Amino acid sequence: MANVNPDLRKERENGTFSVEKLTNLLDGGKHVTDRRRHVERLALNEFSKGEDYNFMSRKERYISALHKTERALRCCKEYGLTKPDEVYWLWQLAFPHEASPIQLHGDMFLPTLTRQGTEEQVNKYLPLAEKYQIIGTYAQTEMGHGTFIRGLETTATYDPQTEEFILHSPTLTSLKWWPGGLGKTSNYAIVMALLYTNGKNYGMHPFMVQLRSHETHEPLPGITIGDIGPKFGFDTIDNGFVQFDHFRIPREDMLMKYSQVLKDGTYVKSTKLKKSSYGVMVLVRSMLIYYLAIQGLAPACTIAIRYSAVRRQSEQTKSQLEPQILDYQTQQYKLFPILASAYAVLFTGVKMKEIYYEVDNEIQQGHTERLPELHALSSGLKALTSSMASWCIERCRLACGGHGYSAASGFPKIYVAVTAACTYEGENTVMLLQCARYLIKTYQGASNGKKLSGSVSYLSDKVNSRSTITSEFSLKSLVDAFKHRAFRFQACGSDPEDSWNRNSVVLTKAAEAHCYYYMVSVFESVVEAVEDDAVKRVVGQLCQLFALFAIHENAGDFVQDGFISNDQMELVKWKELSLLSDIRRNAVLLVDAFDFHDEFIGSILGRFDGNVYANLFEWAKSSPLNKPEVQESYIKYLQPLLNPNKSKL
Numbered sequence: 001m002a003n004v005n006p007d008l009r010k011e012r013e014n015g016t017f018s019v020e021k022l023t024n025l026l027d028g029g030k031h032v033t034d035r036r037r038h039v040e041r042l043a044l045n046e047f048s049k050g051e052d053y054n055f056m057s058r059k060e061r062y063i064s065a066l067h068k069t070e071r072a073l074r075c076c077k078e079y080g081l082t083k084p085d086e087v088y089w090l091w092q093l094a095f096p097h098e099a100s101p102i103q104l105h106g107d108m109f110l111p112t113l114t115r116q117g118t119e120e121q122v123n124k125y126l127p128l129a130e131k132y133q134i135i136g137t138y139a140q141t142e143m144g145h146g147t148f149i150r151g152l153e154t155t156a157t158y159d160p161q162t163e164e165f166i167l168h169s170p171t172l173t174s175l176k177w178w179p180g181g182l183g184k185t186s187n188y189a190i191v192m193a194l195l196y197t198n199g200k201n202y203g204m205h206p207f208m209v210q211l212r213s214h215e216t217h218e219p220l221p222g223i224t225i226g227d228i229g230p231k232f233g234f235d236t237i238d239n240g241f242v243q244f245d246h247f248r249i250p251r252e253d254m255l256m257k258y259s260q261v262l263k264d265g266t267y268v269k270s271t272k273l274k275k276s277s278y279g280v281m282v283l284v285r286s287m288l289i290y291y292l293a294i295q296g297l298a299p300a301c302t303i304a305i306r307y308s309a310v311r312r313q314s315e316q317t318k319s320q321l322e323p324q325i326l327d328y329q330t331q332q333y334k335l336f337p338i339l340a341s342a343y344a345v346l347f348t349g350v351k352m353k354e355i356y357y358e359v360d361n362e363i364q365q366g367h368t369e370r371l372p373e374l375h376a377l378s379s380g381l382k383a384l385t386s387s388m389a390s391w392c393i394e395r396c397r398l399a400c401g402g403h404g405y406s407a408a409s410g411f412p413k414i415y416v417a418v419t420a421a422c423t424y425e426g427e428n429t430v431m432l433l434q435c436a437r438y439l440i441k442t443y444q445g446a447s448n449g450k451k452l453s454g455s456v457s458y459l460s461d462k463v464n465s466r467s468t469i470t471s472e473f474s475l476k477s478l479v480d481a482f483k484h485r486a487f488r489f490q491a492c493g494s495d496p497e498d499s500w501n502r503n504s505v506v507l508t509k510a511a512e513a514h515c516y517y518y519m520v521s522v523f524e525s526v527v528e529a530v531e532d533d534a535v536k537r538v539v540g541q542l543c544q545l546f547a548l549f550a551i552h553e554n555a556g557d558f559v560q561d562g563f564i565s566n567d568q569m570e571l572v573k574w575k576e577l578s579l580l581s582d583i584r585r586n587a588v589l590l591v592d593a594f595d596f597h598d599e600f601i602g603s604i605l606g607r608f609d610g611n612v613y614a615n616l617f618e619w620a621k622s623s624p625l626n627k628p629e630v631q632e633s634y635i636k637y638l639q640p641l642l643n644p645n646k647s648k649l
């Protein structure tokens with residue numbers, strides 16, 4: 001590539017493995033890489049030019065997003081992109097670290113319709129939704145309740161006279177609040193409401209509700225609707241509110257795959273599927289983990305590591321050139337564990353998707369045995385990886401000094417989009433507690449001799465009481481360390497005497513320990529399966545660093561019961577630091593392997609060519625605040641103070 005920053009060029013000439021082979025591994029094969037690149041080229045043709053997001057108002061961002069949505073839909077149609085991955089690849093370049101106003105349509109509205117609707121309902125609504133004559137959202141959260149679903153207040157009361165449900169918001173706190181695209185964009189919603197029939201409350205059920213007229217897009221009578229206002233981020237999506245005032249819908253619009261209300265109001269429960277109406281949340285949590293890697297951790301460490309290779313600062317040795325900040329051990333300690341985490345979360349995300357589709361398939365066949373484990377694992381991993389991603393992106397920003405704080409860095413947009421995942425789809429603490437609830441029950445089962453399988457099989461295994469860690473730092477010995485910690489936490493977390501609340505801090509840590517063990521074991525199995533020796537070696541180093549960093553950061557958990565000795569912990573610290581210098585040589589190539597376009601990363605600091613300063617200057621000069629040279633407001637408000645006589649002229 002012409003005019004690449006010389007420091008960055010040298011980094012790329014000095015690596016020990018094939019970046020292309022690693023990219024193929026991350027994509028899941030060369031054919032996937034080729035297809036992805038083809039779709040991305042199409043997307044770049046369509047979306048690479050346009051106004052700088054950073055210089056737009058919120059309203060302009062929303063309007064621009066609506067326009068891009070129409071263009072993206074047209075592109076997908078024109079290019080025949082129908083596979084979810086292909087659609088995703090195009091949309092990510094259309095909406096880099098942004099949400100389209102119709103994001104919930106595809107992410108939750110359609111999956112809920114197809115999973116909770118009867119065949120007739122799907123046949124009626126899916127064709128309209130696929131042609132975007134219906135644009136839907138998923139309206140569950142209310143002003144007063146998001147976590148505690150059983151506390152939701154919106155009611156849907158069956159009227160057998162007219163064979164209708166009456167949707168109503170009985171209190172201020174019952175207003176649906178937060179659903180993405182609800183404010184101005186969606187004309188339908190799947191509304192989760194308390195079902196009342198024959199005077200009895202049957203709990204939360206899903207209802208298909210038209211919100212706005214097809215002709216005018218005006219809200220229908222009995223509906224008050226709007227945007228909830230500016231947020232921490234996600235400016236392009238109109239998270240909204242809706243208030244129902246005795247709003248009637250036909251009986252047929254209750255999604256009735258799992259339970260029905262007959263014409264006379266009789267309630268029929270037709271499935272043993274536990275929490276059937278909670279299903280779409282398990283889907284999104286399971287999918288989220290992969291996106292936290294490629295939307296958050298990977299772009300953030302790409303920016304910070306490329307910038308650290310071109311940024312020279314301070315003096316390590318007298319009268320020598322200022323060193324690349326990537327040569328400081330402290331900078332490596334900040335960034336390389338994050339790089340390792342990006343790989344760990346990505347591999348875990350791929351595995352989680354696989355497990356989701358496996359279990360979902362079984363459920364469609366009527367086998368629901370693995371649903372509790374899927375719910376627990378997806379809840380725990382969603383919590384752990386979204387917290388990890390948030391923490392890591394902020395640490396990457398801090399590693400880039402002043403320019404890290406500029407919008408030109410790309411960090412603000414990435415951060416505000418990713419950190420929302422700590423809250424949406426289940427607030428993280430509550431998700432960890434859900435995971436812990438399952439682990440406690442499972443541990444108790446194992447203690448009574450029950451043989452376990454899947455992600456909890458270790459609870460019925462014999463665990464070592466002493467670590468086998470040596471100076472070799474075999475991946476197996478590292479996995480074993482996390483297995484031991486997870487086992488120990490389940491054992492102490494399951495004290496039946498203690499009340500749930502008084503034990504809940506320990507329980508969240510038990511859930512995290514379980515999820516960490518799961519991530520390290522997935523990482524180890526990926527490394528073992530790599531064929532190319534050079535790639536295996538460098539990815540193996542990342543796996544070691546991911547594990548050793550976590551052991552060192554949580555040393556107490558591992559030495560408390562003598563599992564890891566003091567001597568072994570000294571070895572851990574030594575190896576962690578020596579891995580930093582091993583990885584240093586390949587750091588830039590390891591982020592290049594993510595194969596991101598500059599347009600996706602959206603960062604001047606993280607440009608592939610490393611030409612930061614010249615582009616930073618051009619970007620700053622293009623800021624609207626710099627035109628005109630002297631702002632009218634200055635003349636109006638400040639000049640009179642500085643030149644009191646002038647104002648009288």
Ligand SMILES: CCCCCCCCCCCC(=O)SCCNC(=O)CCNC(=O)[C@H](O)C(C)(C)COP(=O)(O)OP(=O)(O)OC[C@H]1O[C@@H](n2cnc3c(N)ncnc32)[C@H](O)[C@@H]1OP(=O)(O)O
Nearest residue numbers: 107140146147148149275278281287288291375424425426
């Ligand atoms: C694509 C990427 C793009 C990424 C972009 C995606 C954009 C997304 C935008 C955000 C969209 C949203 O936020 S949509 C709204 C999301 N909202 C949430 O996630 C709400 C979180 N809260 C909840 O899920 C619930 O309130 C719980 C699970 C915390 C508690 O529910 P509960 O009904 O009180 O149940 P609880 O008593 O705790 O447990 C009773 C039994 O049910 C089980 N259970 C509970 N939930 C489930 C479940 N989902 N599936 C199976 N089983 C479950 C428990 O394990 C337990 O089993 P046993 O022990 O009895 O055996």
Ligand SMILES: Cc1cc2nc3c(=O)[nH]c(=O)nc-3n(C[C@H](O)[C@H](O)[C@H](O)COP(=O)(O)OP(=O)(O)OC[C@H]3O[C@@H](n4cnc5c(N)ncnc54)[C@H](O)[C@@H]3O)c2cc1C
Nearest residue numbers: 138140141145146147178179180420423424425426427429
């Ligand atoms: C960007 C964004 C997009 C969203 N999109 C949608 C959408 O499209 N559709 C939709 O329906 N919703 C949506 N939501 C809402 C989201 O799902 C909820 O905000 C989320 O479920 C958290 O619920 P809450 O707001 O009630 O938080 P709360 O539960 O009130 O959390 C506040 C605090 O209380 C603590 N807490 C709550 N319960 C417990 C407990 N049992 N034990 C211990 N601590 C507890 C939490 O840990 C947290 O610290 C979105 C939210 C955001 C931020």
